[in-house]
Amino acid sequence: MNTLTTQIWQQIRAEAQELVQREPMLASFYYATILKHDSLGSALSYILAQKLGLSSILGAISFREIIQEVLEQEEEIIAQVARDIEATVERDPAVDKLSTPLLYLKGFHALQAYRITHWLWLHERKDLAIFLQNEISTSLGVDIHPAARIGSGIMLDHATGIVIGETCVIGNNVSILQGVTLGGTGKESGDRHPKISDGVMIGAGAKILGNISIGENAKIGANSVVLKPVPAYCTAAGVPARIIMSDNKECPATQMNQNFIDIWEAMNI
Structure with missing residues (x-):
C-alpha cells in the first residue's frame, strides 16, 4: 500500500475500534467489515460483495472472488479508493470519519464497484462487466457504464x-x-x-x-x-x-x- 492508503486504513481501523466501545451492539458489524481485515482492499471486497452479491445469482462469495482478483491484478485501484475516501471526508460536512464512506455511502460503493467493472471491460471480460453493472444499478441506483x-x-x-x-x-x-x-x-x-x-x-x-x-x-x-x-x-x-x-x-x-x-x-x- 502507498503512504496515503496506509494512513487511511490505519485511521479507519482506529475509528472502528473506538466505535466498538461506543456502540457495543454494532461490534460484530465493525469486526466483519473492518477489524477482521488486514488491508483496505480486503475490507472493500467484503463490503462490496455483501452489498451486491446477496441478491445476485452469483452470491456474495463469487462477487468477492471477482473483486479480489481485480484488486490483486491492479494495485492502483486501491490508491484511487483511498483518494476517493479522502475527497469525500474533505467535501461532505455530514461525513466526519474516514470509515463512513467505506461502510455506508452508496455513491462511494457504486464508484468502487465501477472500478472493478472497468478493469474487467479493459481486459475483455465485457459480459461479466455488464452483468456487474446491472447488479450495481439494481442494488445501488447508480448506473455507470464499465467503459x-x-x-x-x-x-x-x-x-x-x-x-x-x-x-x-x-x-x-x-x-x-x-x-x-x-x-x-x-x-x-x-x-x-x-x-x-x-x-x-x-x-x-x-x-x-x-x-x-x-x-x-x-x-x-x-x-x-x-x-x-x-x-x-x-x-x-x-x-x-x-x-x-x-x-x-x-x-x-x-x-x-x-x-x-x-x-x-x-x-x-
Whole structure:
C-alpha cells in the first residue's frame, strides 16, 4: 500500500475500534467489515460483495472472488479508493470519519464497484462487466457504464439516479451530486458522451448531454441542462444552460458552494 492508503486504513481501523466501545451492539458489524481485515482492499471486497452479491445469482462469495482478483491484478485501484475516501471526508460536512464512506455511502460503493467493472471491460471480460453493472444499478441506483473513464478524488454525493454513459470521461477531483446524467443526445454511436475536466462540480439533477467538454474547475448548476461546451472556471446554469464567466480560480469540486443567487443576479433572473 502507498503512504496515503496506509494512513487511511490505519485511521479507519482506529475509528472502528473506538466505535466498538461506543456502540457495543454494532461490534460484530465493525469486526466483519473492518477489524477482521488486514488491508483496505480486503475490507472493500467484503463490503462490496455483501452489498451486491446477496441478491445476485452469483452470491456474495463469487462477487468477492471477482473483486479480489481485480484488486490483486491492479494495485492502483486501491490508491484511487483511498483518494476517493479522502475527497469525500474533505467535501461532505455530514461525513466526519474516514470509515463512513467505506461502510455506508452508496455513491462511494457504486464508484468502487465501477472500478472493478472497468478493469474487467479493459481486459475483455465485457459480459461479466455488464452483468456487474446491472447488479450495481439494481442494488445501488447508480448506473455507470464499465467503459467510462473516471479519475480519482471523486465524490458521488447521495448518488441516487446518477447515470454516466459509455464514452464519458471524468478527470480528477470532481464532485457529482444526485440525479446527474452524463448522457448522449440520441441513438448515435461512437464518442457521444461528455468530457468532464479536473475540479468540476456538477449540481443535483443536472443533465450534460452529448460529446461536449466541461472545462477545468467549471461549475454546473442544479437541474441545469447543458448542451454546449463550458469553458474552464465558468458556471453553467439554467434550462438550457447559459454560461457565466468568472474570475474565481478556486476549485468548485472542493468548495462545494451550491449557492447560485449571485449567478441568477448576473443573468438578470
